[in-house]
Amino acid sequence: MSLSETAVFDPLFGLAPWVVFLPVIGILLNLLFGRRLGEKGIGAVASLAAGGSFVVSALLAYGLWRNPGGGTLLLAKWLTIGAFDVNWTFRIDTLSAVMMLVVSGVGTLIHIYSIGYMHADVRHNGDPSRFQRFFVFLNLFIAAMMILVSADNFLMLFVGWEGVGLCSYLLIGFWFEKGADGIGNARAGKKAFIVNRIGDFGLLIALFLLFSYFGTLNFSEIFEKAPQVAAAAPGAVLAITLFMLLGVAGKSAQLPLYVWLPDAMAGPTPVSALIHAATMVTAGVYLVARTQALYVEVPLAQDVVTWVGGLTALFAATIAVGQNDIKRVLAYSTISQLGFMVAAVGMGAAVAGMFHLVTHAFFKALLFLSAGSVILGMEHGREHGNAGGHELDPQDMRNMGGLRRRMPLTFWVYLIGALALAGIAPLAGFFSKDEILLSASQRQPAVFILLLAAAFLTAFYMGRQLLLVFFGRARSPAAEHSRESPSIVTLPLVVLALLSLGGGALNLPGSHWLETWLEHTFHGGQPGGFNWTVAITSLGIALLGLLLAWLVYGRRPLASAETADPLARPLGPLFRGMQRKWWVDELYQAVIVRPYYALAGFLAGAVDQTVIDGIANGLGSLVRGAAQYWRGLQSGYVRSYALTILIGVVLMIAYLALR
Amino acid sequence: MNLGIHPLVLVTFFPLVGFLAILFIPGQRKTAIRWTALVTSLLNFAISLWVLAKFDRADAGIQLALRTPWLRLPGITIDFFLGLDGMSLLLVLLTAFLTPVTILSTWSAVEEKVKGFMLFFLLLEVGMTGVFLALDLVLFYIFWEFTLIPMYFLIGVWGGERRIYAAVKVFLFTMFGSLLMLLAILYIGFTAGSFAWQDLLASRELFASMQLWLFLAFGLAFAIKVPMFPLHTWLPDAHVEAPTAGSVILAGVLLKMGAYGFLRFNLPLFPQAAVQAAPWMAMLAVIGILYGAAVALAQKDVKKLVAYSSVSHLGFVMLGIFALTMQGISGGVLQMINHGLSTGALFLIVGMLYERRHTREMSAFGGIWKVMPVFAALTLIVTLSSMGLPGLNGFIGEFTILLGAFSSPVLNTPWFAGLATAGVILAAVYLLVMFEKVFLGPVKVEANRLLKDLSAREIITLLPILILIFWIGLYPQPFFELINPSVERLVALVQNAAMAVH
Amino acid sequence: MSIGAIIVFGVMGFVVVASAVGMLISRNAIYSAMFLVLNFLTVGFMYLSLGAAFIALAQVTVYAGSIMVLFLFVIMLLGGEQLPFIDALRGQRMVGVLIGIAFLAEIVLYVVLRGDPGGGISLTGGTFATPAAIGMLLFNKYLLAFEITSVLLLSAVIGAIFLTRSAKQPRDEAAQLNKE
């Protein structure tokens, strides 16, 4: 945790800045020469930049393997004002290396996937010139994310933190003229940015508190001092961690700030996979993991984090059950899974949280990209289907059905991803989720129940999705005419599927490879274990969920796109609540957004124009009024003027007399 | 020192050379006039860089001072006293930097009475530079008031529909404040027997008993200029009606004069009063931040929105100054520069839109990104800088200000900074709404389909600002190195006073 | 101070005030002028009683004589017009009189009574203000003043001539204005 541990500075660590520089170079190349490079060239440059980043990350990891103590690298002085001193410093340790590998690894795959996906997408949406822009944004994201995970201080982390938010905004609104009323996508981007800003507000306050109590923003110094400060001012550390939690809730889409993530699905599918599933949204988890040293000092904060995670996991899962949009289901699933991770890091099971983060990155990216493949297929089918149903939503699962036969590869990888997510042994998700559940059962039995329920629902909605999309009969012409995606799209799917299959190997019970690796960063974390009871319970619950899904959706597939969901009747208003996302958006709209707009209007109209400006103008009118009144006294009659003089004289003599 | 070549005299009065040259160019030869003005202002920028080169960063005191007696009144002498420290140098650089940029922006925007426009513009530059360099209270006041005249004409002659109302309002508001300042200046001169800043610094005990009143009198003048809530209502009118170049300079430099005044005079000369007033000033600053942001959201006119955003941004500057900590004040000074760049650029952008469509109603736009991608990209960067995105300049300023205010021993409560931080959210709201309404969504209005993207000249106008936006955002250290020594001295001075108060 | 002197002063004082009031309230300007002549004459007598023979003489000849004759001439010239009783300025008379009385009260109560220099004037010193003494003073100490007067009178004469002479040829615009 301390710099002193950096006994040996591995020469490979000197490469650290290149994880950021390479994507930046990619951006510049594509910005300046994009026009001349053409789509292939752009894709290649961007992918190479991301891939290069991955290679550098791998080299860093290798360096860490040799010198697990890690190290820091000062790139440049940044800000020095009095006692406040922060620099552009990269931190290379096992935790950041894991994140770098995940980000650049998944990122590279998604870059490659995007070459194919966006080639089709820009043509579907009628503006091929945006191909270049997409890759610029994507590289920008990699750069920002790398800054986030490699930062050695909170300020630099914050740069990345907001940077990825910006990319998220840009990419959600990538098709800014599309969506509801033509503005829906842009609005979704804005919503994401603003909600994230609310979270950032918390993070900023946490930063200020950190500086005022620790006198620095550097990780190592803060973590070193944490016990002393916590002893001296426990309230302060509690406040710091809770405000930080607000930031986490924003970025990692936890209650109550999760609302932006479902809307973020307006972005192109690779974006959903990369940013809104695999990497960016896990930044919150990373932050809590990174600041374990603070959280362990205040158990209350840990409890709060755990509860937030647990509640989010269940809450989002319920909503996922009621969704029909293929990506939205995945989005709520992401929120739910993030809840798992947050709960884990909240409980102090940082390794479990990170483990789930990694496996989730694999299988959720896989699921999203496969969903993208499905959507591409549907769009293709929509265009080639005879029925000119151009209003047909290619993402609505009710319009799909039977795609198993038309898109076999996609089906198989989707199945792997779904099962991994559902937590079916021995896929990756099973192991990581199991570790979380185990920790919960040991430390927070109540949250354990919540997570168990969420796990059950996870299996259920994934089963529902699989059945609606790939089984039964095609319920629309588009589904009938869909076709398998090109290999540049499917290739990354296969790679991700393999990772989802075998990702659990990272931290298999017994080897605990990841734990050993991360231990160089997390000191004193409790070792994970394996408990047959918990494992069997979770597996059983997952299977139960899948079974129930088959009972509801598999036995009697939906007849047509218009058929009501079989759950609607038995669950009644409950299902409506799931469908309508428990009216949270409406609630926020009514309680925050609209009142704020009204307040703004009131301030601008009544207060600013009428009262404040009115006072200034009123003074002017007052003077003018006085002048108008006095004008009457300047009557033009010489006798009246003489009288005025006399009055003056009388007053003056009176003053003299009465003095 | 030879008066003729003293760098500060040169940097202050050099634009007069261009002024005289333009005076003798016939009014119809617009291009010649424009080039003369541009070259003059560029040379002046070069001179300001020369001043920078002569400046010793390690020295916290006044440098390159020039002091000669100007007028002798009974019992007191008014000096021609110029000098600078890091803070003023930075603002002089900003002035010299923004002026050519702005002149370039008028190339096609100002077609009527080009000669007069350029004449006033160069005069304005003299006045603004003088304000930042003058160290004699009376000389300062003269420059301060003098800037009003060219600005008044720039708004009144080349402005929009309600330009006269706006021009007069600017004049009267500013004058209201500065008259009280004049009274305070006279009082100080009477009690201390000098108008020179350094003398007063040494002998401020002489008027210490009245310092709260003096603080308020100076403060009113500066607060109106800044402008602080609730004295801000002149600003939206001025901005909306002013020609683009006027808005840029108004936001970029003129508003800074107010904040600079607080730093140069209110804090060092009346430190105890400053400490006493700090919570109240901070309160007004915070109200300004939140209020400006909220009101900006309700605007339909882009320019008005940007104008109210200035109110919000300058609230940050004021909060930083009255945090009375190193971070707060340094951040405040940097934020002045940042605001000059970002908001200046925003006004340039609005001007470019206006030139194309002759309207600033946001409802008349929408989907512009599709038509003008380069323009949209540049606007986006500027907008993000304005809302304080890390990595760009605005963030550095806001962050350091809030950091300073949060742990300020004078304010003694995190509430100010906390609420101000909420302003960061609101800034995102109104700026994103603006960006959305203008640039995103489908192209709804036919006239917008044919808009031409930026010309090379327009890009060149924005480019220097963008470079600085990134520079300050990523590597602000050189700027802080300029600011820090003077601020350190100032803070030490005020902290001593704070000790005396508590 | 003899009773006789007081009676004389009282009578003269009464005449002075009464004639002044008469001038003030006479609706016909000629009557006003006549009252004023009476007033001036009485004041002249008062000067005489104060031992200022030269001034008294000047008062009678210059004031009551030439100046008032000039007035009468002009009144005759302009027709001694009686103006209609309606006063365009409502309340002017009322307020004027009230404030005038206030002023009088101030002067009497403050200036005259509080500022009473005390003592009186002996009306016997006949040798004090002899014409010779006045002449000496006038042509020694006040010679300059005397010469100023000449300039003053000259400029007044030129002015008077200018004002009346050119009016003989009224310009067209004036004629037009008259018609309106």
Add this chain to the structure above:
Amino acid sequence: MTQADFYSILPIIVLAGWALLLLAVDLWIPKERKSLTALLAAVGLAVSLGLTLAQGGTSALTFGGLIMLDGFAVYLNVIFLVSGLIAVALGYDYLKRMGMERGEYYVMMLFSISGMMLITQAYNLLVVFLALETLSIPLYVLAGFAHPKLESQEAALKYFLLGAFSSAFVLYGIALIFGATATVGLDGILAALQGGTANPVLFSAGAALMLVGFGFKVAAVPFHKWAPDVYQGSPSPVSGFMSVAVKAAGFAVLLRIFLTAFPGLAASLAPAVWVIAALTMIVGNVMAIIQSNIKRLLAYSSIAHAGYMLMAFVPYGSEQNAGQSVAAMVFYLIAYGLTTFGAWAVVVSLEQAEGKGLTLDDYAGLGPKYPWLGVAMTVFMLSLTGVPLTLGFWGKFYLFKTAVDAGYAGLALVGLITSLVSAYYYLRVVVMMFMRSGDPRVRRDGWLSLVALGAALAVVALSVVPGRLLEAAANAVLRLQ
């Protein structure tokens, strides 16, 4: 009459004598060539000016105590004579244009200026009174100079009746002071005061009444009401002359008498003068904002400026402030005089026959069409407002400084706030000229342009280097007592 006596009033003698000569010569100058009269009048003024300047630095009490020659007198006499020159320059073309080219204009002007010079040098209340009449009576005629134009006649009548009314107050005041001190010489009065032989009540009442009379001359509220009507009705050059020279004369005599003879009265009069000054600033400025006639606007502006000068007069009694009071006021007279004359020159340029060209609307578009004239008028308006880099700023600065130094910050505050009000109406003129379109007609005349541009240049240039002027003003003070 000794040589010293003669020398002390030589400029006045020359001027008055020249006026007589001019009167005679004018009879032989044909109507078409009245420019010769103007030229001759200017020569007379110039000669007198030269003699006055030659008097600089000397100081003498002559005519057995009737006349004082000192720096103050020289300074003010220069103001009067320069005012006269400017008034001649303004009148020359104006009279021709308005069809009233009469030599009496110049003669009356010279007489009036003689009176002003005399009143400044007067050291005896008798001379004061005579000089007051000498300067006033020609002015009554000049006010009515445009007769038979009714406006001009009305102005003359009003000025005459109210002027005589105020003279009566002065006279009554002098009489009371004579009663209190048994003398009319200023030195005698001072001696009586210091010796304690003066009757305090009569004395203060007399002084108050004199203050009324001079307050009338400088148009201080509430004795100001004649000014707007008279300035509007009189021929414009005369109005300009009145607003500068007569005001200067009023202040000159006020300072002369009150500082020399009545210093002990300052304490009791200060509150009254305070109120008068404040009222004058307020009423003048407030009334000006609703004026649409430029002459009337300038009239109210001149009332307001009298208030500013009175502000510095308030503390005249205290030893340490008296000098500064006078210096500030006489300095302001120059600043105000140059500015005001410049403004009137512009007014004269725009005025057309039958009173056209006098409303603010007639100024619309002046700036673009006649940039130099527009800029000059802008300079004047800014100078009257007191914006820096004009002489008006230094003038006000000095006045306010005097008030603040003497502890009258409250009065200074009133002055500052009313300055703000004044900015509004001065700016309206600028707004009209530069920001509204119109097609004004301007009389191109060399002398007018010279006055306008010269004044503008002086107002700006002297503001950059006001040192000498301030020095002169400071010197004008020292020899007063």
Add this chain to the structure above:
Amino acid sequence: MPMVYYLGLSAFMFVIGILGMIIRRNPLVVFMSLELMFNAANLVFVSFASYHKVLDGELFVFFVMTTAASEVAVGLALMVAIFRAKKTIDIDQMSSLKG
């Protein structure tokens, strides 16, 4: 005679003169009232001259008379001129300049 008597008498004259100025509309009568005011002042001068035995006061009156004469000359000329142009001498009619 007590000095105050003269002062009092002159005060009456002065005030009546003032009232004439304020109340009367005939400029000739107004003018006469002004003369009355001058006379009031003269009375003060003369009586104080006797009181103090100082001749300057009397001489002052002499000069006042001359100035009064010159004022009368100009004033009456003015009224005549106005009467010619306007055919009336009501000073209330002379109120076109106002405001």
